[in-house]
Amino acid sequence: MKKVQRVCIWALLILGPGLAQQERFRKSPPIPDPLPRLELPKIESMRLMNGLTLAVASRPDQPFISLELVILAGESQSPRNLPGLASFTAEMLSRGTPLISAADLEERIDAIGGDFNTTTTPDFSVFSLHFLDSFLDRALETLSLMVLQPAFGDREIVTLKRTQFYDLRQKQRDPEFVGRRQLLRVLFKEHPYQRSFYNEEVIKNLTRKDIQAFYDLYYRPNNALIVLAGNLNLAIATRRVSHYLNIWPKRDVEPAISPSLQANAAERFCFVDFPRAKEATLVIGNLISPLDETEYFPLAVLNQVLGGTPFSRLFMNLREAREYAYSAFSRLEYFRNCGVYAVTAAVIPPASSAAIREITRELDRITREKVSNFELEQAKSYLIGHFPLQIVRLDELSRRISESLALSSGDAQWSRFNDNITMVDADRIFEVAQKYLLPKPVVVIVGDKNVLLEHLRDLDRLEVYDLKGVLLYTLIKGVEG
Amino acid sequence: MRPPAKKSRMSKTSIGSCLFFFFLTSLGAYATQEQAGLPFSFSHFTLKNGLEIVLSEDDTLPLVSVVLAYQAGSIREQPGKTGLAFLLENMMFMGSLNIGPMQHIGYVSRVGGEPNASTTEDITYFYQTVPANQLALVLWLESDRMKALEIDAAKAERAKQFLLDGISQRKAVDPYLNSLLAFDRLVYPDFAHGHSILGREEDIVGLEAEDVRAFYAAYYVPSNAALVVVGNIDITKTREAVEKYFDTIPPGKKPPLFLPPRPPEKKEVVQDFQDSLVPSPAFHLGYRVASPYSRDYYVLAILDYILFKGKSARLYRKLVKKEGFALYISGGIEKRKDVAVLKLFAMNNNDTMVELCQKSIMSEFNKLRTSDVSSEELAKAKGLFKRDFISRFATPAERAMFLAEMVFSPLGLDTLPDQLPKYMRISPYEVRMAVNRYLVPESRVILNVRLK
Numbered sequence: 004m005k006k007v008q009r010v011c012i013w014a015l016l017i018l019g020p021g022l023a024q025q026e027r028f029r030k031s032p033p034i035p036d037p038l039p040r041l042e043l044p045k046i047e048s049m050r051l052m053n054g055l056t057l058a059v060a061s062r063p064d065q066p067f068i069s070l071e072l073v074i075l076a077g078e079s080q081s082p083r084n085l086p087g088l089a090s091f092t093a094e095m096l097s098r099g100t101p102l103i104s105a106a107d108l109e110e111r112i113d114a115i116g117g118d119f120n121t122t123t124t125p126d127f128s129v130f131s132l133h134f135l136d137s138f139l140d141r142a143l144e145t146l147s148l149m150v151l152q153p154a155f156g157d158r159e160i161v162t163l164k165r166t167q168f169y170d171l172r173q174k175q176r177d178p179e180f181v182g183r184r185q186l187l188r189v190l191f192k193e194h195p196y197q198r199s200f201y202n203e204e205v206i207k208n209l210t211r212k213d214i215q216a217f218y219d220l221y222y223r224p225n226n227a228l229i230v231l232a233g234n235l236n237l238a239i240a241t242r243r244v245s246h247y248l249n250i251w252p253k254r255d256v257e258p259a260i261s262p263s264l265q266a267n268a269a270e271r272f273c274f275v276d277f278p279r280a281k282e283a284t285l286v287i288g289n290l291i292s293p294l295d296e297t298e299y300f301p302l303a304v305l306n307q308v309l310g311g312t313p314f315s316r317l318f319m320n321l322r323e324a325r326e327y328a329y330s331a332f333s334r335l336e337y338f339r340n341c342g343v344y345a346v347t348a349a350v351i352p353p354a355s356s357a358a359i360r361e362i363t364r365e366l367d368r369i370t371r372e373k374v375s376n377f378e379l380e381q382a383k384s385y386l387i388g389h390f391p392l393q394i395v396r397l398d399e400l401s402r403r404i405s406e407s408l409a410l411s412s413g414d415a416q417w418s419r420f421n422d423n424i425t426m427v428d429a430d431r432i433f434e435v436a437q438k439y440l441l442p443k444p445v446v447v448i449v450g451d452k453n454v455l456l457e458h459l460r461d462l463d464r465l466e467v468y469d470l471k472g473v474l475l476y477t478l479i480k481g482v483e484g
Numbered sequence: 485m486r487p488p489a490k491k492s493r494m495s496k497t498s499i500g501s502c503l504f505f506f507f508l509t510s511l512g513a514y515a516t517q518e519q520a521g522l523p524f525s526f527s528h529f530t531l532k533n534g535l536e537i538v539l540s541e542d543d544t545l546p547l548v549s550v551v552l553a554y555q556a557g558s559i560r561e562q563p564g565k566t567g568l569a570f571l572l573e574n575m576m577f578m579g580s581l582n583i584g585p586m587q588h589i590g591y592v593s594r595v596g597g598e599p600n601a602s603t604t605e606d607i608t609y610f611y612q613t614v615p616a617n618q619l620a621l622v623l624w625l626e627s628d629r630m631k632a633l634e635i636d637a638a639k640a641e642r643a644k645q646f647l648l649d650g651i652s653q654r655k656a657v658d659p660y661l662n663s664l665l666a667f668d669r670l671v672y673p674d675f676a677h678g679h680s681i682l683g684r685e686e687d688i689v690g691l692e693a694e695d696v697r698a699f700y701a702a703y704y705v706p707s708n709a710a711l712v713v714v715g716n717i718d719i720t721k722t723r724e725a726v727e728k729y730f731d732t733i734p735p736g737k738k739p740p741l742f743l744p745p746r747p748p749e750k751k752e753v754v755q756d757f758q759d760s761l762v763p764s765p766a767f768h769l770g771y772r773v774a775s776p777y778s779r780d781y782y783v784l785a786i787l788d789y790i791l792f793k794g795k796s797a798r799l800y801r802k803l804v805k806k807e808g809f810a811l812y813i814s815g816g817i818e819k820r821k822d823v824a825v826l827k828l829f830a831m832n833n834n835d836t837m838v839e840l841c842q843k844s845i846m847s848e849f850n851k852l853r854t855s856d857v858s859s860e861e862l863a864k865a866k867g868l869f870k871r872d873f874i875s876r877f878a879t880p881a882e883r884a885m886f887l888a889e890m891v892f893s894p895l896g897l898d899t900l901p902d903q904l905p906k907y908m909r910i911s912p913y914e915v916r917m918a919v920n921r922y923l924v925p926e927s928r929v930i931l932n933v934r935l936k
Contacts, residue, residue: 029628030582033620039546039716064544066874113794114864116871135871176657281652314590381594388596388615391545395879
C-alpha cells in the first residue's frame with residue numbers, strides 16, 4: 004500500500020506541473036514552427052510541329068489526369084453583331100462529329116471516368132477534361148475528334164440554343180451575377196470585351212454558318228495550348244499528344260486588335276431591378292492595369308487589406324462594426340488588356356445608401372493613408388500561406404497553369420510568387436492605390452425597386468435598368484428625370 | 485461495429501505502468517496501418533476521453549487539413565426545436581473561453597487558411613486547411629471551443645437572425661425549396677429524418693440560449709466526436725500535439741441514444757403541392773430503399789450512377805435530350821444516417837409533360853426490371869463511381885472529411901480498403917434484382933408541384 008502511495012506521489016510530482024502548464028497554453032495561440040518549403044510541381048513545356056504549345060505538370064501522387072485545351076479566342080473575338088458566338092462555338096465542339104453523335108461522345112467521356120467542361124472568357128475558350136489516369140489515350144482520342152471534326156449539326160444547334168437560353172435565365176436568378184454583368188458592361192462600354200456580357204436573346208440569331216466561320220478562323224494549333232497535369236511527364240505527353248493532334252493543320256490567325264480602355268472617372272450609379280430580392284447587392288468597381296509584374300503584387304496585397312477575407316477592412320466595417328451587410332469582399336480580375344477591381348456586398352435594404360458611402364470611404368481611405376505594418380504583414384502572410392491551397396486540386400493546378408500561359412503572366416506568379424509578395428511594402432501599395440482607386444468607381448445596386456429606391460433618394464443621379472440591362476429611366480434625386 | 489481502438493489511458497497506480505504506457509503510446513504513434521488497396525495509410529486511436537483520432541500523411545504540398553466532426557446533425561433535434569444543429573454550428577465561431585467572437589476565422593484566415601463548417605442530417609463538421617506549420621494553431625482553436633464555448637442570449641439572437649436571413653435568401657433563389665421540404669416530410673419515415681437542417685422559421689424564432697447550451701452539452705463532447713488530421717505532418721509529433729490539446733477535456737455525458745426509425749407503411753403516396761412562386765410545374769419522386777449500411781446499398785449506389793450520373797446517364801438522356809418531357813432533372817441516392825431514399829426532381833413545361841415524364845420514368849424502370857444492363861453500361865457507371873470515390877482522397881481536405889465520415893460509419897475504418905472492390909463487383913443480375921426489390925409502387929412517394 005505504502006509503495007503504491009509513494010509511486011502515486013512520485014507520479015504526481017512528475018506529471019503535476021505538466022498538467023498545470025497544459026491549461027496555461029490554452030490562453031494564447033501557439034508559436035508556429037517555421038514555414039515548410041514549398042516545392043511546386045515542375046512545369047515543362049514544348050511546341051509541337053504544328054505550333055501547338057504543350058505544358059505538363061507532373062503530380063505522380065494523383066490517380067487522375069487533368070487536361071486543359073485553350074483556344075486563344077474568346078468572346079471579344081465574336082463579331083459585333085453576334086455576341087455569344089465564341090461561347091456557342093466552344094460548346095458545339097462536344098456535340099458530335101460527322102460520324103459520331105453527341106450522345107456517343109458523352110458515352111466516351113463517361114467511360115473514362117471523365118468530366119468535361121467548357122468555359123469562355125473575353126480572351127480565350129477553355130476545354131477541360133478530368134479523367135482516370137489509365138485512360139490518357141482514349142481521352143486524347145476523344146478530344147481530337149471533338150477539336151478536329153466538329154459537325155455543328157443543325158439539330159444540336161437547336162438543342163444548344165435551348166440549353167443556353169435556359170442556363171442564362173438561371174444565372175439571372177443570382178443578383179451577384181446580374182450586378183457583375185452590369186458593372187462590366189458599363190466599364191467596357193464600346194470595347195469588344197462588352198460582348199461577353201450578353202442576354203439570352205442574342206443566342207437565337209446565331210447560325211451554323213457563323214459557327215463554322217468562327218471555328219475556321221480561330222481553332223488552329225498555333226492559336227492554342229494544351230496543359231496536362233497528373234501522373235505523366237513531358238516525354239510521354241509529347242508522344243501521346245503528337246499522335247492524336249499532329250494532323251491538326253496550322254494556319255495564320257490574325258491577332259485581335261483591342262482598343263485601349265479608360266477607367267471610369269465621374270460618379271455613376273446604376274440600379275438593376277431584381278423583383279422580390281430580399282437584400283441589396285452592391286457591386287462597385289473600376290478598371291486597373293492588365294497583368295504586370297510590377298503592379299500585380301502590390302495590388303494583390305492591397306486587395307487583401309481592403310476586402311480579400313472576412314478579417315479585411317470591408318467585412319470588419321460593414322458587417323462586424325456597422326451591421327449593414329451580410330458579407331462584403333473585394334476581388335481582382337484580370338483580362339489580357341485590362342484588369343478590374345470589384346467590391347461586392349450583400350446589404351440589408353435600409354442600409355444600402357450608408358453601405359455605399361462606407362465602401363467608397365474605405366476606397367478613399369486607402370488612397371490617403373498608408374496601410375499599417377500589422378495589416379501589411381497580415382495580408383502578405385495570408386497570400387503566401389494561401390498560395391498552395393490554390394493548387395492542391397489537380398484541376399485547379401491545370402487551370403492556373405493554362406490561365407497563366409494564356410495571359411502570358413510568366414514565372415513571376417509561379418515559382419517567384421512568395422518572393423514577390425514578400426517584397427511588397429506600404430509605399431508600393433500607396434502608389435497603386437493612388438493610381439487606381441482615386442478615379443470614381445461605378446456603383447451598381449441590384450434589388451427590388453419597390454423596396455430599395457426609397458432608400459436611394461439622396462443620390463444625385465441614378466440610372467434604373469431592368470434585369471436584362473435595358474435602361475428604363477433615370478432618377479434625379481429620386482424623381483424621374 | 486466500430487473497429488477496436490488503441491486506448492491511450494494513463495495508469496494512475498504504478499509508475500511502472502506509467503512508463504509501460506508511455507512506451508505503448510510511443511509505439512502506437514508509429515503503428516500506422518498500412519492499408520492494402522488504399523493509396524494512403526492512416527493511424528487511428530482513441531483518447532481517454534473517447535475522442536477518436538485519425539492521422540494520415542500527405543507531403544505533396546506544405547499543407548494540413550483538420551476536421552473535427554461531431555455526431556450532432558439535425559436528426560438529433562426534437563420537435564419544436566428544429567434549426568438547433570445549424571444554429572450551434574454558427575455559434576461555434578462566436579467565441580469560446582480564450583478566443584473572441586470571429587477570432588477563429590481571423591486566426592485561420594490570417595495564415596492563409598480556409599476555415600469552414602457544414603451540418604448534415606447526421607454529422608456537423610468543422611474543417612480547415614492551413615500551412616502545415618500552423619497545425620498547433622488549429623488544434624488550439626478547436627480544443628478551446630470543444631472545451632468551453634461561450635453561449636449567451638445576444639449571440640444566440642444574432643445567430644438566429646443569420647439563420648432566418650439564410651432561409652429567406654434560399655427561398656428567394658430556389659422557388660422549389662418549399663416543395664422539397666414538404667416532399668422530405670412525406671418520403672422519410674419520421675420527424676428526425678424528414679425535417680430540414682435549415683429548421684422551421686417559427687421554431688428558430690423560439691430557440692433560446694438555454695436550448696443551445698443543452699444541445700452543446702449533450703453532443704459537443706469528446707466521446708461523440710472525431711478529429712482527423714491529414715497532410716504534411718509527422719505522425720509522432722502530431723499525436724503529441726493532439727494529446728496536449730484534447731486529452732484533458734472532460735469526456736462529457738454519453739449522448740442520448742439515437743434509435744433507428746420504424747420502417748414506414750408499405751403504401752404508395754401521391755400528393756399535390758400548390759405554389760404560386762414556381763416558374764413551371766415539377767415533381768419530386770422518391771423510393772424508400774435499403775439502409776446505407778446494407779449489402780443492397782452497394783448495388784443501389786451503382787444503379788444511381790446508371791440512372792443519374794454523367795452526361796450519358798439514362799434518365800437525363802431519355803427525359804431531357806431524347807423525349808424533351810423534362811426541362812431539367814436531377815436525382816440520386818440521398819442518405820440520412822441509417823435511412824436512404826432514391827430521389828428525383830424534374831421540372832416540366834406543363835402538367836401534361838409532368839404526366840408523360842412520370843410514365844416514361846416508370847417505363848425505364850420496367851426495362852431495368854426485366855432485362856439486365858449491358859456490361860458496357862455497367863462498366864461506365866462503375867468507372868464514374870470509381871472516379872468520385874477516389875476523388876474523396878485526392879486532397880488532404882477531402883481525405884480528412886472522408887475519414888471522419890468513416891469513423892462514425894457502422895462499417896468502420898477497417899473496412900475502407902474493401903469498399904471500392906465491393907462496388908466494382910456488382911453484376912447486371914444484382915442491379916435487376918435491386919430494381920425489382922426497391923423501385924416498386926408501394927415504396928414510392930410522388931409530390932406534384934402545381935402552379936397556383
